[in-house]
Amino acid sequence: MSGNTYRNPTLLAKVVTALDVVSHGRAQLGIGAGWFELEHDCLGYEFGTFTDRFERLEESLNIVLPMLRGEKPSLEGKWYRVHEAVNSPAPLSRIPVMIGGGGEKKTLRMVAQYADESNIICAPDEVARKLKALDDHCAALGRDRSEITVSYQTSCVIAPTKEQAEQELEDAIARTPELGGRRGGVIVGGPQEVAGTYRKLLDLGVDGFTANMPANGHIPGRVSLLGETLAPLIAA
Structure with a gap:
């Protein structure tokens, strides 16, 4: 599991691909917006606002996922800029993507739009509400909810x-x-x-x-x- 703020998305795609190769096709990518401000401060990474981090995450997903799927994405975003980003050699397999977090408006919408798995972070009595929010986002986006695995x-x-x-x-x-x-x-x-x-x-x-x-x-x-x-x- 990686906080998006710790790595450039092109580097992250290359790292996960290398892991897939050395593990003979067993890599998974877990990613979240980043939450631990103290760690950012200690290590010298920009933490930014809540909105900043989620904007970064979505831009990153639009770079990392295509790179992992054999495409060459280009993006002129607010946070990242890439031009036909190459990922060669390619992964040995289709690398599953898990997005961690419990935000009902942003995180679970991104799960419905981009991910194979949702890693929910919340109190036990909030799980039912999070699952309902994910169902609603899938319905709005035309995504088959059964395609998404939910871990806690x-x-x-x-x-x-x-x-x-x-x-x-x-x-x-x-x-x-x-x-x-x-x-x-x-x-x-x-x-x-x-x-x-x-x-x-x-x-x-x-x-x-x-x-x-x-x-x-x-x-x-x-x-x-x-x-x-x-x-x-x-x-x-």
Whole structure:
């Protein structure tokens, strides 16, 4: 997943294409408008206004997507200018595009217009409204809603036991205090507790999940444990 503001769209298209080649056709592109102002400031990237970022994203999509589809786009936009941008060698496959975010007016309209997948970011009680907004945008644009996969973004701390998971979250907050502000939105527990929470989220109508593991993803075995816990839910 890439914030659009961090890379020129032509470079992004080339990077994703290179990833597709080295992964033998398994690349995906996840993109969003960008949201983390502190990171922009620290790294020296222009953050801009909310409107700026969404204008940039849409212009970028009109460059990146054609490049990934074997076209040579030209654009004289407000933020980007390209002339017959070449992407050679081409991707080995049709690279799926996922747009992340939950904005009902801008983000989900762009999902309906450009994307293969929507990665919704919102509170659980807002999912139904986001899905309805996506349905409405698809209808307005003449897009078949069934073509779009909807995933739900989560953060998870899983360990063999609930007690271990809770301790690993506390240890992470001690190292990185800003994680404490996200505590309420984190799914924490052993495999049984985590599976139960994700099962309830599937009932909201999403097709699957993306999962961040900011607290303990670096611990050997934790990522595979989450995969083993979630795989039966998705397969069902």
